[in-house]
Amino acid sequence: MNFDPSGSQPACQIILATLSEVDRAFSDLKRDMNPDFVHVFLDKMQRYATKPDRALFLARYQNVFIAFSTIIKSSPAPENSDKTTIQLFKNYASVTGLMVLPEFRNQGVASKIVERWEEWTYQNQLAGIWLVTRQMADWYQRCFHFSVHGSTIQHGVKKTILSKAL
Ligand SMILES: CC(C)(COP(=O)(O)OP(=O)(O)OC[C@H]1O[C@@H](n2cnc3c(N)ncnc32)[C@H](O)[C@@H]1OP(=O)(O)O)[C@@H](O)C(=O)NCCC(=O)NCCS
Known part of the structure; x- marks a missing residue:
């Protein structure tokens, strides 16, 4: 589906969600989640919308939620990270979800x-952003200038660690 080509409706809007948006967002977005884990998804959205050290971003188009992302002020560096990485990521925001x-x-x-991640990171006086991805490492590097920071194994799956200093 394309955004309103006539331009009479604004394109999608990104909001910093509160708990009042979570039920509706869950209902709009859960169809793209693994049905076995929808309860985990709901719990995550509720935590990110309420706790002061994190944020839930939602994209809304014509009153329907079409995307979400979660970010947290400080999350422990991936297992087996070296001391430099552990120290660096203490002062970085960590992105823990993105789906359109x-x-x-x-x-x-x-x-x-992604622009909102960067604003939020600045506002929280953090020095950069890190995240872990299984398949989208090239995309983050190409489109958003993230750099590969190493790799990690999570639940038996190799993933790439990416970071971006702001
Ligand atoms: C990856 C994802 C978040 C991209 O969302 P999106 O709204 O389509 O991204 P955008 O429209 O902002 O695209 C930005 C750029 O990335 C490109 N792009 C989008 N999806 C891409 C993909 N899967 N592979 C490569 N490039 C992609 C776009 O063409 C665009 O490039 P351009 O600026 O040169 O035109 C979306 O496809 C998604 O939700 N995928 C499933 C979940 C996922 O992979 N999440 C991220 C992993 S951590």
Whole structure:
């Protein structure tokens, strides 16, 4: 689905969610989640919308939630990280989720969310952002200038650690 081509509706809006948005967002977004883990997803959205050290970003288009992302002020560095990484990531925000509903992809929604990560990180006086991804390392490097910081094994799956100093 494309955003309103006539331009009479604003394109999607990114909001910093509160608990009042979570139930509706869960209902709009859960169809793209593994059905076995939807309860984990709901719990995560509730925690990120309420705890002061983290944020839940939601993208809304015509009153429907079409994307989410979660970010936290400080999360322990991945297991087996060296001392330098552990020290560096203490002062970095950590992105722990990003998903855009399939029919809204490739229209700049994730790019708008990434801008909000950076604003939030600045506002929280943190020096950068790190995240772990299984498949999207090239994308983060190409589109958002993240750098590879190493790799880690999570639940038996090799993932890339990426970071970006701000
Ligand atoms: C990855 C994802 C978040 C991208 O969201 P999106 O809203 O489509 O991204 P954007 O429209 O902002 O795209 C930004 C750029 O990335 C490109 N792009 C989008 N999806 C891509 C993909 N899967 N592979 C490579 N490039 C991609 C776009 O073409 C665009 O490039 P351009 O600026 O040169 O035109 C979305 O596809 C998604 O939710 N995927 C499933 C979950 C996931 O992989 N999450 C991230 C992993 S941690």
